[in-house]
Amino acid sequence: MPPTPARPSPSSLAIALGANLGDPVATFAAVRPRLEEELGAWAAAPLQLSWSPRFRTQPVGGPPGQPPYLNAVLLAWKGSAHGPDGAWPDPLLLLVRLLALEATFGRERRERWGPRRLDLDLLWCGAMASRGPQLVLPHPRLGERAFVLAPLAAIDPDLPLPLAAALTPRTAAAGLAALPRAALEPPPLALAGEPGWPEGP
Template structure:
């Protein structure tokens, strides 16, 4: 199954955390890392904090969505993620954005990610990878959804 994972970091060695997370993601069972979006530096959402580095990874996985989410949370813990405040700073953040065209709403898991179409820091890199793919719920392509958003605060970044 093709899945899309959003990655972000705004504490410490941001690029280093992204690279470590990608390395761990590529080693998950039944999972292959296929493509990466460009990296963007983005203004934070929430309380005052440093800017983020964000990208989206396309993976082919045999893991069911709940197990993939659990693996993403394990990667976050391995890289020192502490969940202290909502939308607070973090060493690494991994979000399951899409899992095929599935629509799921379970305890602790909602796919597609409920706010992905509202956040330029997710939608810009996702549209880089799959501009013509349609959002499973909204029906618009990701390029169309991106055209509705303000890209202010999203800048290309070279690792």
């Protein structure tokens, strides 16, 4: 496993992955190298990456009767494990790349929180804050979603959440533990690693 990123998180960024249509397992394995490539091209710098295990989770919101989701998180940072190494480029340019990847894998935006073939959400990008119509950073529901907090905690339970994403500073594991019981029933299920996605519980 790669070294744990520097703390707190200003030098890191996080991207959440989700899918519940088609073959999410195959989609995750196929998008993983593409996402690494797009992220490296955008950052124009060597990056250290940590992938979470994949989690099977229940849909949150949206239309009833959706199939379960497959979720994971990618954590990236620049420089050594002892500190940041420069600022990130414009996150809107990364968002363009993420939306293009979603479209490549058949994402159709028909209804809010509806089923999807691939969802890529930028959770945070260093210490950047944004409240624009296209991008809100940190992600406004980051601290409320078990399907995001569980993968983050699997990478590093002591990873701090961005301050704007929580009422008080807290770690990924503490944020997960603080969720209402209803948000954890059934709890996210970590899947075993396999070729194409070796990370497991």
